[in-house]
Amino acid sequence: MSQMFATRLDRTRSLMADQGVDVLLVSVGADLPYLTGYEAMPLERLTMLVVPVDGDATLVVPALEAPRVVERPGVFALRPWGETDDPIAIVADLVGAADTAAIGDQTWARFVVDLQDQLPRTRFGRGSAITSPLRSVKDAHEIEMLRRAGAAVDRIAGRLRSGEIELVGRTEAQVSSELGRQIRAEGHQRVNFAIVAAGANAASPHHEPGSTVIESGQGVLCDFGGTMFDDDRVGYCSDITRCVWLGDPPSEFVELYDVLFEAQAASVAAATVGTPCEEVDRVGRAIIADAGFGDYFIHRTGHGIGVEAHEDPYIVEGNETALVAGHAFSVEPGIYVPGRWGARLEDIVVAAVDGPDPMNRVDHALAVIDA
Numbered sequence: 001m002s003q004m005f006a007t008r009l010d011r012t013r014s015l016m017a018d019q020g021v022d023v024l025l026v027s028v029g030a031d032l033p034y035l036t037g038y039e040a041m042p043l044e045r046l047t048m049l050v051v052p053v054d055g056d057a058t059l060v061v062p063a064l065e066a067p068r069v070v071e072r073p074g075v076f077a078l079r080p081w082g083e084t085d086d087p088i089a090i091v092a093d094l095v096g097a098a099d100t101a102a103i104g105d106q107t108w109a110r111f112v113v114d115l116q117d118q119l120p121r122t123r124f125g126r127g128s129a130i131t132s133p134l135r136s137v138k139d140a141h142e143i144e145m146l147r148r149a150g151a152a153v154d155r156i157a158g159r160l161r162s163g164e165i166e167l168v169g170r171t172e173a174q175v176s177s178e179l180g181r182q183i184r185a186e187g188h189q190r191v192n193f194a195i196v197a198a199g200a201n202a203a204s205p206h207h208e209p210g211s212t213v214i215e216s217g218q219g220v221l222c223d224f225g226g227t228m229f230d231d232d233r234v235g236y237c238s239d240i241t242r243c244v245w246l247g248d249p250p251s252e253f254v255e256l257y258d259v260l261f262e263a264q265a266a267s268v269a270a271a272t273v274g275t276p277c278e279e280v281d282r283v284g285r286a287i288i289a290d291a292g293f294g295d296y297f298i299h300r301t302g303h304g305i306g307v308e309a310h311e312d313p314y315i316v317e318g319n320e321t322a323l324v325a326g327h328a329f330s331v332e333p334g335i336y337v338p339g340r341w342g343a344r345l346e347d348i349v350v351a352a353v354d355g356p357d358p359m360n361r362v363d364h365a366l367a368v369i370d371a
């Protein structure tokens with residue numbers, strides 16, 4: 001479906017024109033598959049899409065990678081380079097006399113530095129100034145992909161909650177591998193992360209699953225997600241967090257979890273079109289703070305999600321961006337008591353005219369498993 005990429009490039013060019021950008025340069029990272037359906041290997045050989053504001057796009061690729069490119073007539077021309085060619089010179093030639101270039105945020109510094117050397121008259125800015133406003137607002141197809149990916153991790157979370165995924169007696173790392181296998185089995189092509197944090201380890205939001213053996217009498221936090229590709233080779237991410245308690249949960253933990261549950265639901269409900277991102281954060285944070293846990297909620301409420309696991313818009317104090325229909329983001333407050341325990345509750349939500357549209361619908365209550 002070359003039409004989708006042609007449309008995305010048209011919209012890219014009109015944003016470039018608005019911002020006075022003469023050329024967009026896109027290398028490794030999610031912008032390239034979003035615009036072309038091709039993902040560059042993160043290698044020392046340069047891959048770069050050159051998009052002039054008023055001309056045809058060219059994809060400069062190492063010749064040995066060219067067979068992996070699905071050519072899309074009318075979207076971009078392919079310019080393979082051989083092992084003894086100078087790809088920087090090829091790109092510089094395509095950039096020509098451009099005064100202003102926007103270059104992908106994740107482009108390796110070595111390429112940026114070399115391009116700046118060869119293009120002393122060109123002013124460089126961040127590519128995300130162009131691509132982020134485009135990528136952050138999802139169309140119907142993208143929302144459908146996020147919904148499919150969300151439903152897939154929901155099924156895994158359901159098996160976690162029911163006790164079908166064995167926890168007691170296994171290490172965090174073993175459960176993490178199991179989640180990874182299930183993420184693939186449920187239709188993702190890539191596993192992005194599978195955090196499993198037992199007991200006090202759950203007080204570290206991004207705990208690395210390790211050799212800790214999971215025991216009865218503990219809470220376990222699982223936060224996992226992957227990337228699911230569409231027919232055009234563009235991938236969309238899932239991301240979910242659920243907590244279970246093995247055995248009888250102490251009343252103190254139940255109270256903490258109830259506060260978290262209420263805060264998360266309130267932030268989701270607040271995520272209506274027109275609401276500033278920071279307000280979504282404030283609503284849940286106030287509930288957590290009022291319950292006395294404010295100092296234990298140590299991160300923003302959420303991040304945008306799409307072709308990348310973390311992208312705009314960020315749900316954080318200071319982000320005054322008003323939600324528009326199609327914004328997709330996580331709502332994931334957490335309460336982390338160092339040395340003791342922690343909990344987080346996360347859904348992906350899409351802002352829609354009819355109200356917040358959650359991509360994750362598996363039960364939010366604390367799952368209590370006989371153990």
Ligand code: ZN
Nearest residue numbers: 205206223332
């Ligand atoms: Zn995180």
Ligand code: ZN
Nearest residue numbers: 223239240346
């Ligand atoms: Zn997550």
Ligand code: ZN
Nearest residue numbers: 239330332346
């Ligand atoms: Zn997340």
